[in-house]
Amino acid sequence: xxxxxxxxxxxxxxxxxxxxxxxxxxxxxxxxxxxxxxxxxxxxxxxxxxxxxxxxxxxxxxxxxxxxxxxxxxxxxxxxxxxxxxxxxxxxxxxxxxxxxxxxxxxxxxxxxxxxxxxxxxxxxxxxxxxxxxxxxxxxxxxxxxxxxxxxxxxxxxxxxxxxxxxxxxxxxxxxxxxxxxxxxxxxxxxxxxxxxxxxxxxxxxxxxxxxxxxxxxxxxxxxxxxxxxxxxxxxxxxxxxxxxxxxxxxxxxxxxxxxxxxxxxxxxxxxxxxxxxxxxxxxxxxxxxxxxxxxxxxxxxxxx
Numbered sequence: 001x002x003x004x005x006x007x008x009x010x011x012x013x014x015x016x017x018x019x020x021x022x023x024x025x026x027x028x029x030x031x032x033x034x035x036x037x038x039x040x041x042x043x044x045x046x047x048x049x050x051x052x053x054x055x056x057x058x059x060x061x062x063x064x065x066x067x068x069x070x071x072x073x074x075x076x077x078x079x080x081x082x083x084x085x086x087x088x089x090x091x092x093x094x095x096x097x098x099x100x101x102x103x104x105x106x107x108x109x110x111x112x113x114x115x116x117x118x119x120x121x122x123x124x125x126x127x128x129x130x131x132x133x134x135x136x137x138x139x140x141x142x143x144x145x146x147x148x149x150x151x152x153x154x155x156x157x158x159x160x161x162x163x164x165x166x167x168x169x170x171x172x173x174x175x176x177x178x179x180x181x182x183x184x185x186x187x188x189x190x191x192x193x194x195x196x197x198x199x200x201x202x203x204x205x206x207x208x209x210x211x212x213x214x215x216x217x218x219x220x221x222x223x224x225x226x227x228x229x230x231x232x233x234x235x236x237x238x239x240x241x242x243x244x245x246x247x248x249x250x251x252x253x254x255x256x257x258x259x260x261x262x263x264x265x266x267x268x269x270x271x272x273x274x275x276x277x278x279x280x281x282x283x284x285x286x287x288x289x290x291x292x293x294x295x296x297x298x299x300x301x302x303x304x305x
Contacts, residue, residue, distance in 0.1 A: 003160075003164035003168065004161070005161060006157065008157070009157070009158045009161065014158045017156060017158045017159055018158070021159075021162055024088075024089075024091075024092040024096075025092065025096050027092060028089060028092035028096055028097065032247065033245055035089050036086070037245075038089065039082070039085045039086030039088070040082040040086060042085030042088065042089070043081045043082040043083060043084045043085025043086060043087075044078065044081060044082055045085070046081060046084060046085055047077075047081045050081075050084075050289075053289040054077065054289075056289055056290075056291055056304060057080055057081075057288035057289045058077050059303060059304060060288045060290075060293070061073050061076055061077060063213060063214050063293065063303060064211070064212035064213055064214060065212065066213050076283065076284060077288075079284035080284050080285075080288050080289075082284075083132045083133075083241070084132060086132070086241065087133065090132075090133060090135055090136040090241075091135045091136075093136055093139075094135040094138065094166060094167075095162065095163070095165070095166025095167075095169075097139075099143060102140055102143060103140075104247075105246075106140040106143075106247055106248045106249070106250065107247070107248070107249050107250070108140065108144060108250040108252065109250065109252065110251060110252030111144055111252060113235060113252050113253065113254050113255060114126075114144070114145055114252050116255075117235055118145055118192075121190060122190060123187030123188060123189070123190050123191055123192070123193065123230055123232040123233070124147070124191070124192045124193070124233045124234075124235060125187065125193055125226060125227065125230075125232040125233070125234045125235070126147060126193060126194050126195060126235055126236075126237060127195055127196070127197065127234060127236040127271070127275075127278075128194060128236070128237055128239075128278075129196060129198045129238065129275050129278050129279055130196055130198055130199060130286065130287040131238065131239055131286055131287065132285050132286070133240070133241050133248065133285055134196070135167075136239060136248060137237070137248070137250055138167065138170065138171065138194065139166075139167075139170045140248060140250050141170070141237060141250055142169070142170020142171055145192060146170060146171055146192070147171060147191060147192025147194050148171065148172050148173050148174065148186050148192065149167065149171050149173075149174045149193075149194040150174070150175055150176075150177050150183065150195055150196065151174035151175060151176060151177060152176075153176070171194075172191070175193075180222065180225060180226075183195075183222075183226060184225075184229050184230055187226065187229075187230035187232045188230050193226075193232075195222075195226070197219070197220050197222060197223050197271050197275065198272075198275045198292075199220075199290060199292070200217070200218045200290070200291065200294050200295050201218070201220050202295050203218070203295055205220055206218040206219055206220055206221060206268075206295060207219060207221055207264045207265045207268050208297050209268035209269045209272050210269060210272060211272050211275075211276070211293075212276060214293060216296075216297050217272070217293055218294075218295035218296075219271070220268070221264040221267075221268070223261075223264075223267045223268060223271045224261055224266075224268070225264075227259060227261045228261055228267075233255050234255060234259055235253060235254075235255050235256070236252075236253045236256070236274055237250060237252045237253070238250070238251045238278045238281050240281060240282050240285070241282070241285060251278075251281060253278075291304060
């Protein structure tokens with residue numbers, strides 16, 4: 001999937017989008033220490049306007065971590081929204097910063113695991129989770145090894161074009177999230193496939209597996225299909241924002257051997273354990289705003305009512 005410019009993007013209906021993109025471009029020219037403080041302030045303020053999302057995030061935290069006190073949940077929610085604000089700025093950084101500036105503010109731990117996997121005669125399933133730092137994380141890791149990402153098109157065609165152009169600065173290409181055949185082809189051709197299996201994609205393409213303290217969370221069957229069909233090297237990576245404002249650390253784990261994959265449910269359970277491990281490296285950075293448990297088994301009432 002490649003970006004294509006359309007003359008329609010010059011029409012008045014896109015002028016507000018152009019203004020927003022231009023504002024973001026100018027904003028991320030500021031020094032990173034200023035962006036770091038500004039993003040956190042922006043995120044705190046956004047709680048007043050994103051009340052529904054704040055409610056969803058709070059519910060997700062309560063369901064996943066019942067052992068936390070009310071005060072701890074409240075603090076984690078504040079920290080998470082600070083990360084939401086910073087995530088918007090990091091999107092602009094990922095799209096508009098130069099490679100030199102990206103490298104200045106980043107570090108990669110465990111790159112040798114990915115280097116070794118690339119040399120082998122197998123495709124690589126690069127497992128990421130939906131961290132709010134995922135956009136900048138992809139740009140950083142792409143300085144070392146480029147792969148193909150799984151992609152959902154944006155409803156705004158101009159924003160989709162800008163997004164693809166920005167992401168292709170450090171990726172070979174993108175595959176529509178419904179195009180499983182192309183994902184399999186990428187892995188069979190010994191390519192790198194960026195893969196995030198931690199969202200709720202509905203009944204049709206899911207099985208129910210434990211996710212933290214939730215015993216039944218809709219989890220994609222894609223993991224079973226990809227691994228069973230292509231037998232790839234499985235490596236997890238997590239983009240961490242350094243709490244002291246010194247930039248970013250990409251954490252790459254050792255390849256995962258003997259992945260249990262007798263059926264879709266076993267694969268989902270095993271992958272959720274990997275996802276949980278990566279989330280716990282920095283739980284405040286995870287996208288708790290997503291309705292992770294919107295699909296319930298046997299028509300059970302929604303947890304978000």
